[in-house]
Structures are given as C-alpha cells and as structure tokens.
Amino acid sequence: MTASHILLENFLQALAAGVLLGALYGLMCTGLGLIFGVMRVINFAQGDLMMLGMYFAWYAFAGFGTLAVLGPYVGPIVAAILAGPALFVFGYLLHRLLIARVTGIRVAGLEGEGHYAQLILTLGIALVLQNGGLLLLGSEVTSIKTPLSASAWEIGPFVGQDVSFFINKARGVAFVVSLLVVFSLYLFVTRTQLGKSLRAAADHPEAAIYMGIDVDRAHRIAFGIGTGITAIAGGLVASYLPFQPYVGLDFVIVMYAGVVLGGLGSIVGAYWGGMTIGLVQQLSTLILPTQLQNTAIFVVFLLIVFLRPQGLYGRSVQRT
C-alpha cells in the first residue's frame, strides 16, 4: 500500500471512529444540555450520574443477570435503555431533595450566589457518588461483555483493493440506538405538551407561572430527563469501554465542552457539540499521541470559552 493510501485509510478510520464516538458524546451532551444549557443549572456530578447509568446497565445485564434472558446481543442494549428511566427517578429525587434548594426563582435574584452554591453542592454530590461507588461497587474495572464488541463490519475496499476501514459492531449498534434516543427526545420536547411546558419553564420561569405551569415540578422533570439521557449514553458506552467508579471525571469536560460548543440553550446544539468533540478527539489521534487526546479536548474547550462562548450551533435567542 502506498503512503497516501495508508494516510487515507487512517483518516477514514479516525473519521468513522469520530462519528461513532461523537454520537455517544452527543447523547451525553444532550442530557447535560437540558440541565445546563436550558435550565442553567451547573451540575458537576453529571459524569458520575453517567457512571451510575453504566453500573445499572451492567447489573441489569451481567451482575444480576435479569436481562441475560434476552441474549447477549439484545440484552446489553435493553439494559442501557432501561438505565434511562432508572436514573430519571434518581435525578428527579436528587433535584427535589438537594438541587432545588440552590436553584429556581428564589435564587435567581442572587445571580452570582446561586451559581456558587450549585457548583459546590454538585461537587459534593460528585465526590459522594465517585467514592460511594468505589465503596459499594469496588475499584475493579468492569465492562459488559458482548460478542458485538469483538467484531466489526468492514467498509470498503475503495480505491482498487487497498483502502478500507472498520466499524466495530458494538459501537455501530450503540450509534444507531443513540440516534433513536435523541430523536425521541426531540419529538418529546417539540411535539408533546409536557415537553413544551418544560421548555417554557426553562425559557422564562416567571412567565411560565403566569401560564399556570408548575415550574418547580417542570424543573425536576427536566433534570430527571437530563440525567436519564446521560445514563443511557453511559449504558451504551459500557458495552465496549471498560469502566470503574471514577470514570465520570473523564467525561465531565467532554460534556461541558460539547454543550458550550453547541451553544447554551439549544438541545440540538448540544448534540452537535458532542459530535464535534468526538470527531476532534478521534482525528487528533492522527497527529497527537494517544495520551494527549484529552488535552486536545481541553484546549478546544478553553478556546471556545475564550473566543466564542456563545457556541457554534443552535439558534438560541438572547435571553432578556
């Protein structure tokens, strides 16, 4: 194979990996996008909530083996999807008991103060989840074993017989599922009355009260959904990535970078933001050593925050 063919192949492989990973990052970011982008609640624990989703999926399929009956192909996927509702409940309660005390209209007047308390509270929650996880779940690295993660589809060959790239089956399936989940969410917030009232409550809480919307409840639900979506992403990631209780930290900056890149206030933007981050990360492996992949993300994040804090995508209108 010529050098240029190798280059092309590497590029296509990185691109494919970027898209696949990007879809999952996009899903994670969508969850955070609901919470941070739309409700402007800073949630440091988002990565750890995702971690809980991963463990839930693992226990559902492998640990307690309840879903093993569905077989090794379907089981992990269903487990990942079920992590959604399970973590929805967790997120709902978390908001009701803790987060609501430092958010909402009561605190809106103290602009700076509200955020300060949110940052610190969610940092505390993150620590409890990470270390609680360590305590209860052990520090061994786990993963959900599925035969899909060991095989791949070959795309190609192109350019004569030379260039082709591979799509890992587990990642491919995860990609499709994540698209379906995001699409369902999109339908929910744009077509259903509950979805629209969530958007209204986040858009302008005071006006929402004038409409008769129970804004406190709407915020709890939105927070729960945001948690659930990120948990599903976690469950999907669990099918091919080994994880341990501290895995959340690796993803926190990814998620925030994606949401900010996508433009605060836009759920769709958050998805594309995550997709972009995934692409950047995978494409950066073409020029950077693997260990610096994550540094590349940080650099991108810092660049966005400094140069274009309003993000690249999304059609958010300036808040009055």
Place this chain on the structure above:
Amino acid sequence: MLTLENVQAGYGGLTALGGVSMDVAEGDFVSIVGPNGAGKTTLFKCISGIVTPTAGSITFAGRDMLRVRPCDRPHLGIAHVPEGRQVFPNLSVLENLEMGAITEAGQKQWAQNLDYVLTLFPVLADRREQLAGTLSGGEQQMLAIGRGLASAPRLLMLDEPSMGLAPTVADQIFESIASVRMEQKVTILLVEQRAVEALEYCDRGYVLETGRVVLSGTHDELLMDDRVRKAYLGM
C-alpha cells in the same frame, strides 16, 4: 369578583404597597393608573402570587387567594399579561399560544380561541412558526395578550401594555383591547402609565401614587379631574 382589602407589600424594608383596597365586579373594565414607582406592577404580582403581601387579603370568586399557589391561579381563571411582555423567546408564536391554553378552560375552547386571536392579530398568523424572541415589541405584546386570551380567562390582567412601544403601535394595542372588551365576556383589569388611554375605555378607575390609592371613580369622574395630572407631574 376580585376584592383587595388593605393589601400591603414590600421588598426588604421598602414599602411598595401601603394598604390598597379595590373591587372589580364581574364584567367590569377597571383601570389602574399612576406614575412610575406607584406600585402598580407590585399589585398585579400580588394578585398573581409572585409577591406575597405582608398584610391584607385578596379574594377571587369567593376564594382566598393567599391559600392558592401562584401556578394554580391561572387555572382558576386569572390571566396575567405581564409587564414587558415576557414571551417565551425560544418557543414559536404558536407554541407560546399553546402554553397559554394549558388551563382546562383553555384546552376546551382551544380551536375557537386560536381562531379569535389570529383574527384579532393577523400578523401573528403570518409569523406562526417564528421564534417569539425575534418579534418586534408590538408583535410580542400582541402575542402576550393572545396568550392571555388563550387560557379562556374570567379575569384578564394587563400590565402596562404600552410600555416601550411607539405611540402608533400602542394605539393599535389599545384598540385591540377595546375590541376584546366588546366581543368577549371577560373582566378586564388594566394597569397603565398612560392615563388617557387607560381611562378612556374603562368603567371605573383607581389612581395609585406611592403605594396608595389617592383617587378613584368612574370613567367620567376621573377623566376630567386635574388631580390625575398632578399625581403624575407633581404640580
């Protein structure tokens, strides 16, 4: 229908309302006028529940409002069109109207109300799918009023609908309010800085100054009274 008795309210040591009493009978059009800082918006916020009065009572259709949560009051039939419009900027015009209609009464009459609103404000029909944040001030005001009407209210409260609007646009808005008065069976409570427009259409009015009612009377009485001018301009 709506009775306020000696309502007092304040923020952090400041008195915004120093004991306001008023009556709005069913089917009335009542205007509340007064200079800036008189407490008009605070009064509305007390009726809506965003602000809790420090003393006094508010009764609507026989029910003590202080026992009703703010987000439940619209479901009883109180529609508040807030100061500064406060549309949902990232929702479309149609979605904004849908949000107005989430009350039970609003749901039942959705089709007719939507029709009425779009006829009353044709420009909203043209911009149905547009994001509300991109509308002009006047269009947003129309949307806010439409939202209020969409809830099929028994009491429609309008807080300074002319604020920030160019005079001709403000005129249009007032004319629409007058049509609503004539065509629908809704009680209207209007707060305005512009005394003439507010008093022109009303049955009865109150003049508020520094948190108290300094003058009240019928449409005829107030329109002729020079004390109204003094309340605004100080001399």
Place this chain on the structure above:
Amino acid sequence: MNVERSRISPFLWVALIATAYLAAILLVNNQYYQLMMTLVPVWATMGLSWNILSGYSGLVSFGHASFFGLGAYTVTLLLINLGLTPWLGIPIAAVVGAAAGFVIGYPTFRLRGHYFALAMLAYPLALLYVFEWLGYQEVSLPMQRENPAAYMQFPDNRVYSALALAIMVLALLASLRIERSRFGMSLLAIKQNEIAAEAAGIDTFRWKLKAIVLSGLIAGAIGGFYAVVLLVVTPASVFGMLTSAQALIVALFGGVGSAWGPVIGSAILIPLAEVLQGELGDKLPGIQGVVYGIAIILVILFAPEGIYWRTRDLVMARHKAAPPPALERRSVTSAQPTVTHHVGGSEAGQIMLEVSGLSKSFGGLQAVRDVSFAVRQAEILGIIGPNGAGKTTLFNLLNGILQPDTGRVRFLDHSLLGMAPNRIARRGIGRTFQVARPFPRLSVLDNVAIGAYVATASDEDAYALARVALEKVGLTGAAHVMAAGISTQQIRLLELARALAGQPKLLLLDETLAGLGAQEVEAILGLIRQLAADGITIVIIEHTMHAMVRLADRFIVLDHGAVLAEGAPDAVTREPSVIEAYLGKRWSARANA
C-alpha cells in the same frame, strides 16, 4: 450588631496558637499521627491559598491543584535533575506558582461565573495528562545519604510538622494583613457587587490578578513542601480533583472569606478524614471522599458561610442587638423644610459634563437616541421620563459601564470614551445604584471607606475621609454597626456616603428616593441641596415627581431614548409634549376641551 475590634490582636492569637501547636507536635510520638500533624497545616495552607482568591473575591476556583502540582514537580525535578536542595526549591516553586497564577489569571478573568469555574477545572486536568505524557507517572525524591538536613530530609517526622506549621503561619499572617488592608476590602467589594466596586474606583482586574498571583505563590510553595514530605509525586496525587476539592472544602467548612476559616476547617476535617481512611480505608475504600462530599453538601445547604461565621453570628446574637440608631438631626443650617424650589446653578458656572449625540442600541432596540446636554458646576439636574425611557442606560453610558455606539462624553474637558468605570471614578464622577447592595458583614464605616480608596493611597486617610462623609449624611452614630442591620433609608445614605468619600466633583444619583416615606424623602432632599451648596454637581434620576420639582434646577425629559424637553421644572411640566409622554396623547386636548 456591633462590630467590635477584638481586644486581643489577631497576631497575638497566631502566636498563641502556633506555640500551642508546636507543643502538641513535640508530644506526639506515633509516626502515623505525626504525619497527620503535618498534613493539617499543609491543607490549612492550601485552604488559605484558595481563600485569598476564591473566598474573598468570590471567583470560585476548582483548579488550585494546578499551582500545587506545579510546585510539587518544580521541587522534585530540581532535586533530581540539578541536585538543588528543597530549601531553595520551595521558594522557586512559590515563584513558579505565582507565575502560573498570572498566566492563568490574565485570560481567564475575562470569563464570568460558571465559565470561569469550568476553565479553572480544566487547567489541572490538562496538566495531569501532559505530565503523564511527559513520562512523569511516578517520580521519587532520591534519599540523600550525606547531609540529609541540607536537603530537607529528616529522620524525625516532627521536624516536618514544624516546617509545615511555619509555612502555614506565614500564609496566615499574609491573609490577616490582607483582610485589614484595602487589598482585602477591595476583594470583598468585588465579591459583593463587582460593578459597584468598579464604579467606586476599584481597579477590579488588577486586584483579581494580584489575588491569584499571591494565591498561586502560596499553593506552589506548599505543593513543593508536600512533595518533600511524601517523597513520591504522581500526576493524579497533585493535579487531581481531590486536591482542589480539599483546598475548597477546608476553607468552606471552616469559614469562607476569613483567615481563620481554613485553619479551623483543616483542624477538624483532616484528622477526621485520615482517621476514617486509616480505620476503615481497607474495608471501605473511598470513605474519605464520601465524608468530604457529605460535609460539602451539608455545609453549603445549612451553613454556607462555614463554621467560623456561624459561630460568630451565634455568639453575637447573644448580645442582643440594639435597634438601628435613629437618623440624626443634622445640626447645620442646611435644613430648609419650607423651601419649595431650589435655586442654584448660576449661568456662569463652569461646564462640568458635556454630552453630545450619545446613542446606544441593543440588538434592534434603540435605548438612547442622540442625546445631548451640558451640566454646570453645582447644578442639580434632574433626568426624568416615563418607564423604559433609557435613563439608567444613559447613566451607564456616562459612567463607563456601557460604551456608546456614537457620540461624545466630556468631563472637565477630557473625553471619557473608552475608559473603564474605575478610571472614570478616579476622575471625579461618583455614582449610586438603583439596587443598593452594601457589604453586609462589614461595618458602615468600612463600607464607606471602600469608596474612599480612589481618593487617597493611605488607608488611614481613607478612613478619615469616610468619617467626614458619614458626618455629612448623618450616619456617624451608625459607623460601627454591621451594614446588614440598618434600615433601607440608611442604606441609601450609606451609598451616598460611599460615593461622597471618593471626593467626587459630580454625582450620578439613581433613584435615591424610591420607596421612601415623606419624612425620609425630605431629609434626603435637604442633604442633596447641601451637597450642591458645597459645590458638588448633581445629576439625579428620579420618579418621585413632587420631590423632584422642588429639588432640581433643571429637568431633562427623556422619552424612548431621546430628549423630549429641557428646562426649568415648572416650564417643563407644563409642556404639552411632556404631558403627553406621561399621561398619553390627547390628555391636553381633553383637558382644554
């Protein structure tokens, strides 16, 4: 509540506590506890470092691990590669930390709120990956066989505890000095209300930068020391999230924004965590983190300011607070309760402020439209107009908070365009705000002194100027009362005093009378007249018309951002266009019909 200056000097407290701790160190023989005795001052120092930036100024940093880790690696790598003793390495680490503070702070301070916090979080994590990539996964400090003491290696662990204590004492002394100086006051002002601080003449950017540099210096030093104690440095142990979290927690738990807070917090939390780790660490790994997490949650929900402040409040509450002192009758001849019109501002007076063609729009909305006017010395100019007319936007343009799209602003013949608010304040323009936010935990006198910093470099003089200002407004009796306990009228007077303390030539007053009762209004009117009589030029936005018509020499009426009318109060209020703007069209027509 009265804020008494403690009878025992804080520096004496430091000496007492340090001595007591030193004694405790000498008594401990168990190696495990000796390590704990070292870690307490180490984390207290980190907490103090965090406090200097985030506690006083309110800019929450989750990234102090950056400085800590850089300090640790500086000492380690200098020892390994250059054989440089930590006795020199630690000061160098401090410099590295300070430099990192500058490099990080300079760009990052342009970010607001949560963006700042997220960026600060990203720095240590990025450094973590970089150091791992550079191959420094685990670096050990080599044991020195000859002359270990010269390399800060001692067989007796108690020496380390003493050294840690020494560093902590230095950091503590620095913090205490800062608290009492304009450095600390300025940071507190920034935390409370950055815009008001700028308007009062505080150069917020420079102070923030100084804070982060000092913070980085301390964190770098203690990080270097930490490396010496542990003898092994890994990226995760020094750049990790737990490091930043611990700095934050001890300060938060103990008391944010006070020098003692991190010390108290560290003294309680570190032994607790270490004991938990020791006893239960094997059976329950991660228990330390769980306890820290729960501690943070409980503190932020129930005692967000930390133990130190909570205790102080409880103790103060025991001495039942006297009701806020009544407003003093101002003795001077100025009180003229029967004057109905103010006559002043001679035609020949110097032009202080000249505005021409000022315009500003936001998106599609024209907030200020081609506004021009001039103000003469000792004049009282009233800016009136219906709601939403652009009055506050105009003030924001005059005082540098916003920059105009077109037009000029000249003050005493210097253009003000492009100047930051603090520089405009320095030139002699003072401002009060519609929503007044005094600094609640400071006394009235301290609050006002902050306004005086712009007028003098000496802290003592600042307090002298503050006292004079307090006397002018009649708040002398309340000088030592904590600002949280005064009435609304007194808050307005405090704002006024703070603006006066800066020795302004021109005052911009924004709705000073709103919501006050008739008597209170009279008192403040008298005060404002006196200020004009003293030569200060006043521009005031107000809605309370019956007061304004008696106060102002001239009115400018704004409507929809443009000047509608200008002139003496009785002329302007009779002008048809003005009446229309307020009461609506056709009012005059009807009235005359």
